[in-house]
Amino acid sequence: MKTPTIIILIVIFTLLLPSQALGQFETIDDPEIQSEAAILIDATTGEVLFEQNSDDKMYPASITKIVTAILAIESNRLDELVTVSKRAREADGTRVYLEEGEVVPLKKLVQGLMINSGNDAGIAIAEHLGGSVEEFAVLMNRFVKNKIGVKDTHFENPHGLFDDEHYSTAANFAEIMKYAVKNETFREVIATAELRWVGESWDTTIFNHHWMLREWPYEGVIGGKNGYIDQSGHTLVTAAVRENLSLITVVLKATTKRMMYNDTEKLFDYGFTHFETAKLPPQEFTNEENVKYRLEDPFFYTKKIGEETKLAIGTSGELTITGEDERVIASEQLINPLEMVDKSRLVKSTNPLDASYKNKATITSKGLIMSAIVIFLIGTFFYLRKRNKEKRFFQ
Numbered sequence: 001m002k003t004p005t006i007i008i009l010i011v012i013f014t015l016l017l018p019s020q021a022l023g024q025f026e027t028i029d030d031p032e033i034q035s036e037a038a039i040l041i042d043a044t045t046g047e048v049l050f051e052q053n054s055d056d057k058m059y060p061a062s063i064t065k066i067v068t069a070i071l072a073i074e075s076n077r078l079d080e081l082v083t084v085s086k087r088a089r090e091a092d093g094t095r096v097y098l099e100e101g102e103v104v105p106l107k108k109l110v111q112g113l114m115i116n117s118g119n120d121a122g123i124a125i126a127e128h129l130g131g132s133v134e135e136f137a138v139l140m141n142r143f144v145k146n147k148i149g150v151k152d153t154h155f156e157n158p159h160g161l162f163d164d165e166h167y168s169t170a171a172n173f174a175e176i177m178k179y180a181v182k183n184e185t186f187r188e189v190i191a192t193a194e195l196r197w198v199g200e201s202w203d204t205t206i207f208n209h210h211w212m213l214r215e216w217p218y219e220g221v222i223g224g225k226n227g228y229i230d231q232s233g234h235t236l237v238t239a240a241v242r243e244n245l246s247l248i249t250v251v252l253k254a255t256t257k258r259m260m261y262n263d264t265e266k267l268f269d270y271g272f273t274h275f276e277t278a279k280l281p282p283q284e285f286t287n288e289e290n291v292k293y294r295l296e297d298p299f300f301y302t303k304k305i306g307e308e309t310k311l312a313i314g315t316s317g318e319l320t321i322t323g324e325d326e327r328v329i330a331s332e333q334l335i336n337p338l339e340m341v342d343k344s345r346l347v348k349s350t351n352p353l354d355a356s357y358k359n360k361a362t363i364t365s366k367g368l369i370m371s372a373i374v375i376f377l378i379g380t381f382f383y384l385r386k387r388n389k390e391k392r393f394f395q
Contacts, residue, residue: 028274028304031266036233036253039170040267043178043239043246044277045330047302050267054171057152058252061227062094062117063173063237064160067140069110069189070180072125078107078185082128084120091120093161097202098124104199112197113159114189114225116206122159133157144172148179162231170250173237177248181222181239190223190239212238216261218268226260234260240268244279247271276305280321285334287313293334295319301330 030050037053048054072078081103089100096118098104106128112121123133130136140155150172156163168176180186193213197206208214212221224238233253240247249267254260280299286292293313301321303309309329312320317334 028270031263031270033251033263033266034254034259035251035263037170038251038263038267039174039249040271041174041178041248042271042275042277042302043181043241043248044300045302046175046178047330048171049247049271049275049302051171054174054250055152055169057167057169058235059162059166059229059232060160060168060173060252061229061232061235062160063225063227063235063250064155064158064166064168065113065117065122065227066173066176066180066225066237067144067155068122068125068136068158069114070183070186071140071143072106072110072129073183073185073189075106075129077129078105078110080106080128082106082109082124084124085127087133088120088123088127091118091123091159093119093159095120096197096206097199099200102200111189111192111195112206115192115195115208116197117209117226119159119161122157126158144176148176150175160227160229160232162229170252173250173252174248177224177237177239177250181246181248187222187239190225192223210236210238211257211261212264216265218265220268220272236260236264238264238268240272242272245272245275245277274304275302277301278303278309285311285313285319287315287317289315291315291317291336292338293317293319293336295332295334299330299332303329 033052035052037056037058038051039048039054040050041048082105084098084100084102084104086100088098094117096112096116098118098120104124106125109118109121109125112118113125126133126136130139136158137155140158141153144150144153144155150168153168153172153176154165156166160166190210191213192208194205194207197204208223209226210224211226212218213223218240220240220242222239222241224236227235233255234257235252236250236254238249240249247268249264251260251263251267254263278301280295280301282295282297284292284294299319303323307323309324310322312322313334314320317336319332319334321329321331323329
C-alpha cells in the first residue's frame, strides 16, 4: 500500500473517532448578545455560564425595585397599613395612581411596585420603612453590600429613576436576584401575571410588565423585572427553572424591547440546552494518604449535560471535581472528623474550667484532706497512749 493511501486512511479513521476518544469534550458556541451587558448564572451554584461586560457600571432603571421589594418582604411588616404621602402621590413615571392620604397595605404596595412598576408605590414603601426616600436608600445600600455581598452597586432611590449616583452591574444584579428568588413571597409576587387593583382613584386590572409572562411566553420562566429610562436603555432581570436547573439572566442597555427579550431568550436557550446542576450528597472520602474526610452538607455544582466528571481528594482534604477536558468544575474543602475531635480535646485540656481539670483538682483536694485527718488521728492516738502511761507511772 502506498504511503499517501495509508495517510488518507489514517485521517479518515481519526475523523470517525468520537471526540471523547480524542480526549476532548464538545465545544459550545456562546450566544450572540446585542445588549451592551449581559450575564447568565446557575441560580443554585452561582456559576457564571455566560457574561458580557457584566462588571461594567450602568444605570439599572426599574430593576432597582427588586431590592425595594425584597427589603419590604423581609421586614415582616406586609400586613401593616401605609398612609400615602404627597411626595408619593406626585411621583414621576409609571404609577398605580395612589392618592395622598390613601391607606394601603404594604403587601399591596409591593404588588403594585413589581407588577405594574409603580414608582408611587416605591416611594410609599420607602417612606414607611425608612422614614424617607433618602434614609431608605441608605438601607438599600447597606442591605446589598452586607447581606448579599455586592460591591459595585449604589442606590439613591427605591424606583430607579435617573440619578448619576444610582448604578449597578449585570453581575451584581444576578447576585441580587439569586438572593431574592429564594424567598417564596417574592417568587409569588413576580410570578403574578395579572392582578385586580382597587384604589381610591384607580379601579382596574394591572398586568405584569414582564413580557415573558404574557406576550413573549418562555417555558419555565418564574418572573422578574424590566426597566427603562433614557439613560439606561432597556434592562431586564429574569428567573427560570426547568427540572434540575435554575437560571438567572440579566441584560442591560438594550436599545429596544425586542432586543432585550431576544437576548434573554438566547441566554436561557444556551443555559438549558448545555448545562445541568449536579448534586453530591453528604458522604465520606479517603485520599491517597488513606486519610478520611467528610462532606457534611449536599454540594451542588454546574456541569455540561452528559459530561463525565472525576473526583479527587487532595492531601489537605480539598475536594476537586474536573470535567472531561480536565478543567476544574468545582472545589470544596472537606472536614477531617479526627482533626475536629483532636482540636476539641486540645481546647478542653487547656481550659482551666474543663470538667476533667476540675475533677483532678477535686480528687487532689480530697486526698490532702483525708491525709490530714489520718495524721491527726494517729497523732491523737499516740498522744493519749503516752498520757495514759504517764498517769500509771505517777500513781
